[in-house]
Amino acid sequence: MSSKSVGSEHRGGDSVCNVAIVGFGTVGRSVARILLEHPPEKLRLCLIYNRGVDKKKVPWVQPHVRWTERIEDVFAPDIDIMVELIGGLKPAQDWIRAALLAGKSVVTANKQLIAQRGTGLIALARQQGRQIGFEASVAGGIPVIRGLREGLAGDCLFRISGILNGTCNYILTRMEASGLPFASALKEAQDLGFAEADPTDDIEGYDARAKLAILAQVGLQCAIDPSEIGCRSISVIEAIDFAYARRLGCTIRQVSQAEKSAGDKAQLFACVQPALVSLSSPLAQVQGAQNLVMTAGKYGGKTVFSGHGAGGDPTAVAVVSDLIAIAGRGREPGGPVSATETDSSNSSHPVSGEFSSPHYVRFIVRDRPGITAALATVLSNYRINIDALLQEPGMEKSRLPFVITLEECSNAVLERALEEILKFDFHVQPPVSLPVLS
Amino acid sequence: MSSKSVGSEHRGGDSVCNVAIVGFGTVGRSVARILLEHPPEKLRLCLIYNRGVDKKKVPWVQPHVRWTERIEDVFAPDIDIMVELIGGLKPAQDWIRAALLAGKSVVTANKQLIAQRGTGLIALARQQGRQIGFEASVAGGIPVIRGLREGLAGDCLFRISGILNGTCNYILTRMEASGLPFASALKEAQDLGFAEADPTDDIEGYDARAKLAILAQVGLQCAIDPSEIGCRSISVIEAIDFAYARRLGCTIRQVSQAEKSAGDKAQLFACVQPALVSLSSPLAQVQGAQNLVMTAGKYGGKTVFSGHGAGGDPTAVAVVSDLIAIAGRGREPGGPVSATETDSSNSSHPVSGEFSSPHYVRFIVRDRPGITAALATVLSNYRINIDALLQEPGMEKSRLPFVITLEECSNAVLERALEEILKFDFHVQPPVSLPVLS
Structure with missing residues (x-):
């Protein structure tokens, strides 16, 4: 029912983009519902893939939309954009690569895949003159x-x-x-x-x-x-x-x-x-x-x-917004994929987990005299300054929770101090340290 | 110093876009500073217009950037994007039109102009195959x-x-x-x-x-x-x-x-x-x-x-983000101008100011017996239900502030009730009504 020729080189821009949804779970159903209830200009849902698709069929999907359990149908020439909603690395990565290599653009909500393999997929999309949108991979409907x-x-x-x-x-x-x-x-x-x-x-x-x-x-x-x-x-x-x-x-x-x-x-x-x-x-x-x-x-x-940040409908908003961007921009590579990502090389940046901040440390102890002195001595040996000591009234002595707040210190240094502190025999359970963010 | 040919038909996309800033006030200076401190790919500040420009010159602007007080220089073939930061309707509207007609894209922070003449300017930009970005016109740096x-x-x-x-x-x-x-x-x-x-x-x-x-x-x-x-x-x-x-x-x-x-x-x-x-x-x-x-x-x-929502630097972030979008998308019309705006016809949509909500009404009166009864009678005549009456202790009787909260009612009906209430002689100043938003 599409008026454009199959496999047209001029898809995007002014013609209609045919969309295939891969994975008809919560988000997939919401994407289909939005596309059918409020069809955006230039976008047309025409294929839904799922394993065991017969059990997935719903009556509100119009008859022009085909159902399939053959993933090859998604890579056929009449599909312009694949929406990947199966999650996980395998087979999602292979299918996205196959779609890009077959000249399709891709929209995905797959955070693990984008986080781990995004750079390569984005590079492939760029090389193919296609786009990959992943707004839905982070924070659901928040753009x-x-x-x-x-x-x-x-x-x-x-x-x-x-x-x-x-x-x-x-x-x-x-x-x-x-x-x-x-x-x-x-x-x-x-x-x-x-x-x-x-x-x-x-x-x-x-x-x-x-x-x-x-x-x-x-x-x-x-x-x-x-x-x-x-x-x-x-x-x-x-x-x-x-x-x-x-x-x-x-x-x-x-x-x-x-x-x-x-x-x-x-x-x-x-x-x-x-x-x-x-x-x-x-x-x-x-x-x-x-x-x-x-x-x-x-x-x-x-x-x-x-x-x-989650839920079928909000996540589907992000997917459909990516679809609209791709349909509107056609083959222009400056769409969902920008220069920014492709500039960052494939080699990943080293990450530090060390930071300084005030800390909160909560202990649960069998109370006896000398605990505070013992803790204060170890902390002082690591040059960590105590800010305050808090104790809620009316707690059981055999399982006494109390808190020490610390002035700004390195989390790594505090970790070492706490390892030493853990050797004391008064703990009912190991202390918990939390940074206090300003 | 630009490597591309002047007036090239293939500007945008992969070549450099030459930018002219019109209006070198707080925002203009911030835009120039960002463009010079962190030059985005494909964007080059090359002209700054201001009236009495000699008084505006600053030493940190590099010598390749020209200064002018002739607006015609902005419409010259070597400029690709005009950044309009003079505000107001006149002459901003004429200059933006002239820039679009001369084949330039435009970025503006001018809220009054976009609110009042945006539809026409967007239509002109589209007709010219150019773009108009106005992210900076609302809420400063918030995208x-x-x-x-x-x-x-x-x-x-x-x-x-x-x-x-x-x-x-x-x-x-x-x-x-x-x-x-x-x-x-x-x-x-x-x-x-x-x-x-x-x-x-x-x-x-x-x-x-x-x-x-x-x-x-x-x-x-x-x-x-x-x-x-x-x-x-x-x-x-x-x-x-x-x-x-x-x-x-x-x-x-x-x-x-x-x-x-x-x-x-x-x-x-x-x-x-x-x-x-x-x-x-x-x-x-x-x-x-x-x-x-x-x-x-x-x-x-x-x-x-x-x-x-305001300030030179945050507003400049919005301007520069629009510039980057235009430079990245080149002549693609799906950039800052989308189909959405141009779909809305030039005729403006009628606007209603009538709504229903709980209300807060604060009176300041010369206290005497019977005031509450008088107010309650009028409100009741308009079928407005009183929710509560609040009075802070220790106020002067000659200038007594008190508050009546009302159950959900139409602001228009309340307005009429208050007109009637205003005729009473106990007011020190007219009552103030505010909706209570849920």
């Missing part, structure tokens, strides 16, 4: 890839921080609001579909670091291997930590941060970890499964983007 | 034009609200924080350079409504005449209003709002006014001269953009 790459292109960004994992933010804000223990908040998140049966990728920070690697590449022009970004789990956080954090005017969030030092030999710092953030910070104000990205630039100062 | 038009292109936005005037937000947040009267906060803003000697455009909402008109066109696809957007002044706000607002869990902000109803014959509501906003709203969290834009979409839900 942060475009915001960093194009909207703030005129600035020199040096820092990106944010809340990139809605599951962790849901768990932490539930613990904050209701005093739930971590395990109960996680269970609740799983029951509500905010967390997966195996929540490791979220809780340990692996999901967030893939997104942070993409943002660092797009916004800081640093290609980094996501596995080099240090992660710390949020599973060590207890309800009592929120009580102490509040006494310090703070709350606790899983914060992803990347910062580039000035100069030609720019150092890159990056990590994903639970941290204390001031209640007045935009990071503290992110509730539930929302996401937020904050940039700092030499000229523009701080800019904040926030909204729905 | 909201690109965010709405491209980043959220895949959504169906139905509401845009925000804090679009940094001067008003500075004044209101100062009143909030320190209990200053309006006049003192305004004076302070003027002394610090946040407000102009004649602050009318800011205080009365004329500045914000021009920006709102641009956002409505870009995000809601409604071309509107900014003069049709109802404005209410923030000058009626008194320090006592912040005390009452806080008792209601709110604060006061100048809020710009535009909302489109669903359906083919979409109604557009738009206004700029002081309003009570919940302390937990992103609007309440905007401090000082910052800006914030919040969108609501059918699929993506709420998305928030915030940052520095």
